[in-house]
Amino acid sequence: MPGSVYSSLVKRVYASASEVFPFHVGDTWMEPAAGCRMEDLSVAEHPGMHRYAPVAGLPGLVDRIVERQRARTGLAVERSEVLVTAGATGGLGAVVGGLVAPGDEVLICAPYWPLIAGIVRSFSGVAVPVPLIGAVDSAQGAAQAIRAACTERTVALYVNTPNNPTGRIIPADWMAAMVDVATSEQLWIFADEVYEDYVYAAEHRYVRPLAPERTLAAHSFSKAYGMAGNRAGYVVGPAQAMPHVRKVGVHTVYSTPTASQLTAERVMGAAGDDWIAVARKAYAEVGRAAAELLGVEPPEGSTFLWMDVAHLLDERGLNGFLEDAGEQGLLLAPGPSFGPYPTHVRLCFTAVPPEVTLRGVARLAAML
Amino acid sequence: MPGSVYSSLVKRVYASASEVFPFHVGDTWMEPAAGCRMEDLSVAEHPGMHRYAPVAGLPGLVDRIVERQRARTGLAVERSEVLVTAGATGGLGAVVGGLVAPGDEVLICAPYWPLIAGIVRSFSGVAVPVPLIGAVDSAQGAAQAIRAACTERTVALYVNTPNNPTGRIIPADWMAAMVDVATSEQLWIFADEVYEDYVYAAEHRYVRPLAPERTLAAHSFSKAYGMAGNRAGYVVGPAQAMPHVRKVGVHTVYSTPTASQLTAERVMGAAGDDWIAVARKAYAEVGRAAAELLGVEPPEGSTFLWMDVAHLLDERGLNGFLEDAGEQGLLLAPGPSFGPYPTHVRLCFTAVPPEVTLRGVARLAAML
Numbered sequence: 001m002p003g004s005v006y007s008s009l010v011k012r013v014y015a016s017a018s019e020v021f022p023f024h025v026g027d028t029w030m031e032p033a034a035g036c037r038m039e040d041l042s043v044a045e046h047p048g049m050h051r052y053a054p055v056a057g058l059p060g061l062v063d064r065i066v067e068r069q070r071a072r073t074g075l076a077v078e079r080s081e082v083l084v085t086a087g088a089t090g091g092l093g094a095v096v097g098g099l100v101a102p103g104d105e106v107l108i109c110a111p112y113w114p115l116i117a118g119i120v121r122s123f124s125g126v127a128v129p130v131p132l133i134g135a136v137d138s139a140q141g142a143a144q145a146i147r148a149a150c151t152e153r154t155v156a157l158y159v160n161t162p163n164n165p166t167g168r169i170i171p172a173d174w175m176a177a178m179v180d181v182a183t184s185e186q187l188w189i190f191a192d193e194v195y196e197d198y199v200y201a202a203e204h205r206y207v208r209p210l211a212p213e214r215t216l217a218a219h220s221f222s223k224a225y226g227m228a229g230n231r232a233g234y235v236v237g238p239a240q241a242m243p244h245v246r247k248v249g250v251h252t253v254y255s256t257p258t259a260s261q262l263t264a265e266r267v268m269g270a271a272g273d274d275w276i277a278v279a280r281k282a283y284a285e286v287g288r289a290a291a292e293l294l295g296v297e298p299p300e301g302s303t304f305l306w307m308d309v310a311h312l313l314d315e316r317g318l319n320g321f322l323e324d325a326g327e328q329g330l331l332l333a334p335g336p337s338f339g340p341y342p343t344h345v346r347l348c349f350t351a352v353p354p355e356v357t358l359r360g361v362a363r364l365a366a367m368l
Numbered sequence: 369m370p371g372s373v374y375s376s377l378v379k380r381v382y383a384s385a386s387e388v389f390p391f392h393v394g395d396t397w398m399e400p401a402a403g404c405r406m407e408d409l410s411v412a413e414h415p416g417m418h419r420y421a422p423v424a425g426l427p428g429l430v431d432r433i434v435e436r437q438r439a440r441t442g443l444a445v446e447r448s449e450v451l452v453t454a455g456a457t458g459g460l461g462a463v464v465g466g467l468v469a470p471g472d473e474v475l476i477c478a479p480y481w482p483l484i485a486g487i488v489r490s491f492s493g494v495a496v497p498v499p500l501i502g503a504v505d506s507a508q509g510a511a512q513a514i515r516a517a518c519t520e521r522t523v524a525l526y527v528n529t530p531n532n533p534t535g536r537i538i539p540a541d542w543m544a545a546m547v548d549v550a551t552s553e554q555l556w557i558f559a560d561e562v563y564e565d566y567v568y569a570a571e572h573r574y575v576r577p578l579a580p581e582r583t584l585a586a587h588s589f590s591k592a593y594g595m596a597g598n599r600a601g602y603v604v605g606p607a608q609a610m611p612h613v614r615k616v617g618v619h620t621v622y623s624t625p626t627a628s629q630l631t632a633e634r635v636m637g638a639a640g641d642d643w644i645a646v647a648r649k650a651y652a653e654v655g656r657a658a659a660e661l662l663g664v665e666p667p668e669g670s671t672f673l674w675m676d677v678a679h680l681l682d683e684r685g686l687n688g689f690l691e692d693a694g695e696q697g698l699l700l701a702p703g704p705s706f707g708p709y710p711t712h713v714r715l716c717f718t719a720v721p722p723e724v725t726l727r728g729v730a731r732l733a734a735m736l
Contacts, residue, residue: 037410119619254483
């Protein structure tokens with residue numbers, strides 16, 4: 001379903017349904033932590049807070065990021081390896097813009113976060129989906145899939161874990177095997193780790209320690225702390241690569257919004273830790289309950305469930321299913337946005353409060 | 369002077385000078401209008417205000433922009449012709465990314481806003497400076513300069529008026545002649561009008577009415593209302609072009625920061641009008657006084673003075689002059705950032721309060 005057709009379905013559903021369940025967006029029902037909101041930032045306390053920030057990020061925020069990265073990854077991360085960006089989207093845009101030349105190919109582990117293919121195309125690169133989750137079942141299989149997709153023009157491998165849309169974690173041995181291929185093929189690794197704080201069974205395993213010299217990791221305050229509208233995130237990568245990344249960041253956004261950086265600085269403390277603890281518990285519970293209602297595996301991480309509805313499609317195909325769901329007020333993201341998945345849908349279980357989510361999921365379960 | 373060398377000069381000056389005059393940045397000393405600051409936006413009044421905004425912009429803000437554009441340009445602007453962007457930088461980034469293919473040439477009227485050349489290069493286009501202000505002296509001369517620079521690969525003409533760095537207004541008859549060339553050569557026109565509210569002698573004349581079918585105009589809340597750190601601006605252009613522009617905006621920033629859009633909506637009213645009236649008067653006064661001290665023409669618009677210091681350079685060239693100025697605490701932007709201007713400097717007269725500006729300008733005058 002092309003984007004414009006889907007947008008018009010969304011509009012129709014909002015115009016006609018008595019209750020709408022916006023499961024198609026990736027967002028949270030929770031307001032950000034108290035003390036870390038825009039209303040908490042005063043000009044009296046922060047004179048000049050509506051002026052440009054330094055293009056690399058506010059020094060205080062960069063320091064906190066360095067500290068966190070050291071603690072979480074064990075790497076001796078330096079300030080020159082960090083760039084504060086307009087969300088992880090701005091970060092990955094700057095990474096791709098800085099390191100991918102026109103015609104270069106980027107391998108994208110599929111199913112993938114929909115924007116990454118468009119980011120690669122925005123800079124005239126070639127996005128090459130490599131089906132992984134659901135398509136291979138071992139580290140060796142993962143490595144083979146990556147290697148088979150490499151050509152002379154391949155310059156990078158994009159991987160997203162915890163994974164949007166599947167809710168799966170890429171197993172540590174798969175990741176190690178894939179990094180080995182990237183190393184032998186001399187590829188950049190673009191690691192999208194925006195759901196690092198939302199892993200429900202284990203701890204997130206960071207990608208950069210496997211090959212810090214070639215890995216650029218994207219992180220997000222949006223997903224971690226429920227402030228996607230602030231457009232603040234960051235990229236951590238090798239010092240030699242960062243000037244190229246920073247250059248494109250400067251020329252597409254200039255600097256990350258100053259107030260958003262101030263809230264980010266505040267949220268990287270006790271208030272934010274508490275918020276994440278509450279959110280993680282609530283997300284895990286509603287994710288598990290939704291999965292149970294739908295008869296699918298509970299999510300290992302992220303805020304999504306991913307379902308193959310092939311057995312439910314009639315001659316109208318996926319569009320017909322999405323239309324039928326729309327009539328129930330249910331908005332689901334169509335599989336083709338995430339790669340070659342003509343019969344899948346994605347459901348975000350954190351866009352609206354749990355009781356609303358579960359009411360909508362029960363309706364969906366009745367359709368299945 | 370390469371950027372890295374200049375950055376290190378800036379650092380040294382801040383470390384050693386007793387008083388620093390940051391005339392090299394384009395910003396304002398004024399805080400934004402009361403009622404239109406981040407502290408004025410509460411979650412109670414705007415639930416969900418830290419979540420994503422619609423990618424085209426908040427509907428209320430888009431409506432205000434449409435209304436203003438209609439009033440100011442006389443064109444029947446529609447919502448489909450407007451895109452809210454991460455400042456004018458984000459807007460021009462999206463415009464170039466959406467409409468310029470690798471290898472395409474963009475003519476850039478020089479002296480130019482430094483980022484535009486980098487924006488074109490970020491999307492693998494070719495930036496072709498066309499010296500205009502100070503280089504030609506008639507509409508015919510302007511048209512000839514543009515025509516002479518056209519090749520088979522030329523796709524667009526970038527023009528900035530009121531002009532950064534020169535403080536000049538491109539005369540109406542020059543603009544009309546340049547638009548005629550762009551029309552006969554079938555070029556896009558990228559009109560950077562971020563200083564539209566800061567014209568000191570006359571009214572700003574908008575570019576789009578001359579050729580709305582091919583003109584994309586960039587506007588900024590940053591410059592108009594002293595909120596550059598919010599990263600909010602907008603682009604207005606022909607409806608057929610906007611989906612391409614929006615696509616790149618989505619893939620480099622996703623949506624313009626939600627809180628910044630809410631402040632933009634507030635500031636497009638009486639509070640903002642009053643602020644501009646105060647700022648314009650203050651900017652005009654300090655600009656005139658600074659020009660007088662330096663013995664140059666007063667600015668016609670924008671917030672800059674532009675000076676050729678060729679007669680003051682010794683064997684160390686412009687770098688030596690910038691170093692000497694730095695020893696006095698004076699930071700000036702080097703001419704080569706604005707095109708082929710090896711002996712010019714730019715001075716922003718609004719970065720610090722007028723009394724500070726004039727104290728620094730007096731020091732600079734003593735050097736000249």
